[in-house]
Amino acid sequence: MIDQQIATRQVLWNITHDWVMYVLFAVSLAIAGYGIYLRLSIWRRGVAVDRFDRPAERIKLLLRHALLQGRTVRERYAAIFHSFIFTGFIILFIATTVVMLDHRFGIPIMRGAFYLYFQSFVVDVFGAMVLVGVGIATVRRAVIRPKKLVYTDEALRILALIFLMALTGFLIEGWRIAATNDPWGAWSPFGYLVARLSESLMSVETMTTAHLWTWWLHSALVFGFIAWAPYTKLIHILTGPLNIYTARLDPSGVILKTLDFENQDAPLGVKTLANFTWKDLADFDACTECGRCTQVCPANTVGKSLSPRDIILDLRDLIRAGGSDPMLAFEQPVVNAVPATAAEALWECTTCGACMEACPVFIEQMPKILDLRRFQVMEESDFPETMQEAITSLESRGHPFRGTQSTRVDWAEGLNVSIMADARDADVLFWVGCGGALIERNQKVVRATARLLEKAGVRFAILGREEKCTGDPARRIGNEFLYDMMVRENVDLLNGYGVKQIVTSCPHCFNTFLNEYPQFGGRFEVWHHSEFLSKLIEDGRLALSEKLDASVTFHDPCYLGRHNGRFDAPRQIVRIASRSSVEMAQTRENGFCCGGGGGMSFVDEPKDKRVNQERARQALETGADVVAVGCPFCMTMLEDGINARKGDRDVRVMDVAEILWQTMEVESKK
Amino acid sequence: MNIIVCLKQILDPEVPARDFRIDAEKKEAVRGTANLVTNIFCENALETALQLREKTGGRITALVFAPESGEDALRKALAMKADEAVLVINDGHPHPDPLAVAHVLAAAISKIGVFDLVMVGRESGDWGVGQTGGLLAEELGVPCISFVDNLENGTDGLIVTRQTDNGWEKARSTTPLVVTITNNEYNVPRIPKTRDIMMSARQPITRLTLDEIGVDAASIRAGGNYYEIVDISIPVKEVTCEFVTGDSLDERVDQFAKRIIEVTQAL
Structure with missing residues (x-):
C-alpha cells in the first residue's frame, strides 16, 4: 500500500503553452462581462427601488432558495436533474479552484486524503451526476415534452454543451490516468473506467495525443460556456441568486406599490419599460423558462390567453431584440407590444399570486400585470365595461x-x-x-x-x-x-x-x-x-359538542392563504366542527383560485373558460359533501361552479362560520 | 361649434329601495347616506356632445344650476374633457320647478354668450318631469328637438336623430338649437381618465350668482310657481291573502267567482 499522504496528481501533465488557456480565459471573461454589462445597463433604466435592506433575511432567503434550491425542488422531476447539474457545477468549480490554488499559487492543498476523497472521488461522482442530469433533462425535453416548457434550440445547445464539457472532462481524466499509470486512478471511478476501457482500444501514444487535443477542446468548451452564458437563459446562474436576494421579503399581500399623485409627471402605472423598477427589469433576465408560473395560472389552466411566463419572456426578448440599441424597446407602450401583453390578457388575471409562489427565482409576475392595468385604467381609461361599472359604483356608492x-x-x-x-x-x-x-x-x-x-x-x-x-x-x-x-x-x-x-x-x-x-x-x-x-374556541369561549355530519373540503382564499400564509385556522374549524375533512389536490400555498379575485368577479367569463368551474371540479373530485370557504367572493364563484357541475350529488358550499354556527344550532335544538 | 351642456345633480337613483325615505314635510326625498351624482341622461348629453366635438371641433361648456355641491358634477364634466365649466349657485329652494330652472339656465346661457347648440338630458332621475329642455328653448327663443340620440353635421345645418315610439325620425335643423338627449348604446358616458380627473381638480370653474345673471332671484329662490307639489308618497305594494272556503269544489268555485267580482268592482 502506497502512503496516502503523498497522493496527488500531475497538473497539466502533457499540456504545454498553458498560457494560451489564460488568454482564452481572459477573453471569455471579457465577453461574459460585456454580456452582464448589457443586462446591467438595461436594469439601470428602471425606476429606483430599495431591495437591499434587511440583509440578514436576504441571506437566509438566498441560502434556502439558491443554495438549497428550496422552490426548484418542489417539482420532483426538475428537482432531480437540476440538483444534479447544479451541485455538479458547484463541486467542479471548487475542484478547478483547488487545482488553481495548488498549481498556480503553490498552495499545496491538492494532496493526501483531501485529494483522494474530495478532489478525486467526490468530484468524479458529481461530474457523473452532471452527465446523468443532462440526460434526464434531455429526456424531458425530447420525450416527455411538458406543455409548460419553452422549446428553443438554445435550450438544446445548452444541454449539449454541458454534456460535452463533462464528457471531455472524463475522457482527458481517463487518458491521463491510463497513460501515466496513475497509482491513485481508481479513486476517480468514472475516469478510471475510461482509462481501463481505453487501454484495450488505444496505445499510450494515441491516448497522449488524444488527451492533448481533447484537453484543449475541453478548455474551449468551458470558456465558450462562460462567454456564452450571459447571452442565454444560463444567465440565471447569476441573476437567479441575485433575484432571490433582492426578492420581496414581506407577504405577497404587501407587494403593490403606492403611487404619488402629487408628482404627476410620471405616467400612472407602467406605460413603457422605463416605468418598471430595475427589479422588474432584472426579473426578465432571471427567468429560467421553467414555465411553472403559467402552469399554475388559473386563467391559463382554463384556456385563457394569459400566460405569466410569456409576459416575462416576450418582454425579455423584446428588449434583447433591440440588439445594439436595446433602448428602442423602451419607447413603445408595453401593453400590446408583444402577444403576451395583449390588453385582453391583462384582464384575465385574478391576482391570485400563484405565479409568484411557483417561481423558483422569485420573479414578480402579478405586480407587473397590475402596473399595466393601472396604465390602462388611469391613463387610457380602456378596460372591460363591467369593471368600469364596478369602479363607477365604488365612486358613487362605496361598493x-x-x-x-x-x-x-x-x-x-x-x-x-x-x-x-x-x-x-x-x-x-x-x-x-x-x-x-x-x-x-x-x-x-x-x-x-x-x-x-x-x-x-x-x-x-x-x-x-x-x-x-x-x-x-x-x-x-x-x-x-x-x-x-x-x-x-x-x-x-x-x-x-x-x-x-x-x-x-x-x-x-x-x-x-x-x-x-x-x-x-x-x-x-x-x-x-x-x-x-x-x-x-381555543380560549373556551365557544364550546361545541356537536359535529356537522359531513365530509368537508376547505378551499383556500388566495388573499388569506397564499398572500398571507394563513392556512390553519379555517382548517381547524373544519376539523373540530365536521365529521371528517379532506384536502383538494391543489391546496394551501398551491391553492387554485376561485376565479373571483382581481376584479374578475365583475367580469362575465366565457362559458367554456371559467376558473370557478375548474376549481369546482377539483372540489367535487374529493368526494366531500361540503365545500368550505372563507370569502364572500369564493362563495359566489364556487357556489356557481358547484351547482353547474355537481349533477345529482348533494354538495353544498358553506362558509366556515356557517359550519360552526350550524353545529351550535344542532346542539341548541337537542 | 359652441355647445352648452346643462347638467343636473341628483340624489343617486340607485339607492336601494329599502333605504329610500321621503320627508313628507319638505316634500322631498331624504338624502340619507346616498351620494349626489350627475343625472344619467345629462351624462348621455355630455357624451353626445363630446362625440360631436370630436367630429366638428368646437368648445363645450358644462353648465350646472345647483348649490356648491354642483362643483362635483362640473369637475367630472371637466374630467370627461368639457372645455369650460359654469356653476350658477342655487342658494334657495332645493328643487325649483322646471320653468324656474329653464329661466335660470337661459339667463346664464345669455351671459355665457354665443352658442350653437344647447344639450340637456331628456329628464332627470329624481323628479322625472322632463320639461326643462322644452321650456329652456322657449326661454331662449330657439327651436327644440326632444329625445335626440344622435347629431351629425350636415351640409346645411345639423342632422338630428330622435327616438320615437315606432323608431327614429331624422330632422335637419339650423342652429341655434336646443336638444334633449336620450340614451342609446353609443352615448354611454365615458369613464374619465385618472390623469384627467387629477387635471380637472385644478381647472377653473366660473361661479355666477342669481343676481349676477339678472333673473328675479327672489322668485327663483322660492322655487318658482310653475307648479306646486301637493303631496309625495312612496307607493306601497300591498299583498293580502284570502282563502275561499266551501264544502264542495263547486261551492268553492262559486265563492271564488263571487269574490273576484266583488274585489274587481271594489277597485
Whole structure:
C-alpha cells in the first residue's frame, strides 16, 4: 500500500503553452462581462427601488432558495436533474479552484486524503451526476415534452454543451490516468473506467495525443460556456441568486406599490419599460423558462390567453431584440407590444399570486400585470365595461355592485348588533364588507359570524351605513387613484372611532387592512373571522359538542392563504366542527383560485373558460359533501361552479362560520 | 361649434329601495347616506356632445344650476374633457320647478354668450318631469328637438336623430338649437381618465350668482310657481291573502267567482 499522504496528481501533465488557456480565459471573461454589462445597463433604466435592506433575511432567503434550491425542488422531476447539474457545477468549480490554488499559487492543498476523497472521488461522482442530469433533462425535453416548457434550440445547445464539457472532462481524466499509470486512478471511478476501457482500444501514444487535443477542446468548451452564458437563459446562474436576494421579503399581500399623485409627471402605472423598477427589469433576465408560473395560472389552466411566463419572456426578448440599441424597446407602450401583453390578457388575471409562489427565482409576475392595468385604467381609461361599472359604483356608492337592492344593515335584521356610532366602547369592529352585506347568499355568513361573536360574548360593533369598500377592488382593477382616496377616507373614519381590532369575513378586506392600510397610517390588529373564531374556541369561549355530519373540503382564499400564509385556522374549524375533512389536490400555498379575485368577479367569463368551474371540479373530485370557504367572493364563484357541475350529488358550499354556527344550532335544538 | 351642456345633480337613483325615505314635510326625498351624482341622461348629453366635438371641433361648456355641491358634477364634466365649466349657485329652494330652472339656465346661457347648440338630458332621475329642455328653448327663443340620440353635421345645418315610439325620425335643423338627449348604446358616458380627473381638480370653474345673471332671484329662490307639489308618497305594494272556503269544489268555485267580482268592482 502506497502512503496516502503523498497522493496527488500531475497538473497539466502533457499540456504545454498553458498560457494560451489564460488568454482564452481572459477573453471569455471579457465577453461574459460585456454580456452582464448589457443586462446591467438595461436594469439601470428602471425606476429606483430599495431591495437591499434587511440583509440578514436576504441571506437566509438566498441560502434556502439558491443554495438549497428550496422552490426548484418542489417539482420532483426538475428537482432531480437540476440538483444534479447544479451541485455538479458547484463541486467542479471548487475542484478547478483547488487545482488553481495548488498549481498556480503553490498552495499545496491538492494532496493526501483531501485529494483522494474530495478532489478525486467526490468530484468524479458529481461530474457523473452532471452527465446523468443532462440526460434526464434531455429526456424531458425530447420525450416527455411538458406543455409548460419553452422549446428553443438554445435550450438544446445548452444541454449539449454541458454534456460535452463533462464528457471531455472524463475522457482527458481517463487518458491521463491510463497513460501515466496513475497509482491513485481508481479513486476517480468514472475516469478510471475510461482509462481501463481505453487501454484495450488505444496505445499510450494515441491516448497522449488524444488527451492533448481533447484537453484543449475541453478548455474551449468551458470558456465558450462562460462567454456564452450571459447571452442565454444560463444567465440565471447569476441573476437567479441575485433575484432571490433582492426578492420581496414581506407577504405577497404587501407587494403593490403606492403611487404619488402629487408628482404627476410620471405616467400612472407602467406605460413603457422605463416605468418598471430595475427589479422588474432584472426579473426578465432571471427567468429560467421553467414555465411553472403559467402552469399554475388559473386563467391559463382554463384556456385563457394569459400566460405569466410569456409576459416575462416576450418582454425579455423584446428588449434583447433591440440588439445594439436595446433602448428602442423602451419607447413603445408595453401593453400590446408583444402577444403576451395583449390588453385582453391583462384582464384575465385574478391576482391570485400563484405565479409568484411557483417561481423558483422569485420573479414578480402579478405586480407587473397590475402596473399595466393601472396604465390602462388611469391613463387610457380602456378596460372591460363591467369593471368600469364596478369602479363607477365604488365612486358613487362605496361598493362595487351595481343595482344591489340590499342595504349595509339588512343582514342584521332581528339581531342585536351595535352600530359603532352608538357603541364607541366596543372592543372589536366587525367589518362586514360589501360582499358580506350586499350579496344575499353571504348575508347568511355574516349573520352566522355575528351570532357566534355574540354567543362568545365579544363586545363588537359594526359601522353599519358608514361602512364603505376598503378599496381593494379598485386597486386590483388598477384604479390606484380611487383606491388611494377610499383608503384615506376609511383610515380617517376608523381612526376617528379609535378602532383597535378588526374582524372581517372577507380575505380581501383582511389583506388590505393588514398589509396596505399601514402605509396610509391605519394600523389595526386585523383578524380574519376564521382566525378569530378559532381563537374563541381555543380560549373556551365557544364550546361545541356537536359535529356537522359531513365530509368537508376547505378551499383556500388566495388573499388569506397564499398572500398571507394563513392556512390553519379555517382548517381547524373544519376539523373540530365536521365529521371528517379532506384536502383538494391543489391546496394551501398551491391553492387554485376561485376565479373571483382581481376584479374578475365583475367580469362575465366565457362559458367554456371559467376558473370557478375548474376549481369546482377539483372540489367535487374529493368526494366531500361540503365545500368550505372563507370569502364572500369564493362563495359566489364556487357556489356557481358547484351547482353547474355537481349533477345529482348533494354538495353544498358553506362558509366556515356557517359550519360552526350550524353545529351550535344542532346542539341548541337537542 | 359652441355647445352648452346643462347638467343636473341628483340624489343617486340607485339607492336601494329599502333605504329610500321621503320627508313628507319638505316634500322631498331624504338624502340619507346616498351620494349626489350627475343625472344619467345629462351624462348621455355630455357624451353626445363630446362625440360631436370630436367630429366638428368646437368648445363645450358644462353648465350646472345647483348649490356648491354642483362643483362635483362640473369637475367630472371637466374630467370627461368639457372645455369650460359654469356653476350658477342655487342658494334657495332645493328643487325649483322646471320653468324656474329653464329661466335660470337661459339667463346664464345669455351671459355665457354665443352658442350653437344647447344639450340637456331628456329628464332627470329624481323628479322625472322632463320639461326643462322644452321650456329652456322657449326661454331662449330657439327651436327644440326632444329625445335626440344622435347629431351629425350636415351640409346645411345639423342632422338630428330622435327616438320615437315606432323608431327614429331624422330632422335637419339650423342652429341655434336646443336638444334633449336620450340614451342609446353609443352615448354611454365615458369613464374619465385618472390623469384627467387629477387635471380637472385644478381647472377653473366660473361661479355666477342669481343676481349676477339678472333673473328675479327672489322668485327663483322660492322655487318658482310653475307648479306646486301637493303631496309625495312612496307607493306601497300591498299583498293580502284570502282563502275561499266551501264544502264542495263547486261551492268553492262559486265563492271564488263571487269574490273576484266583488274585489274587481271594489277597485
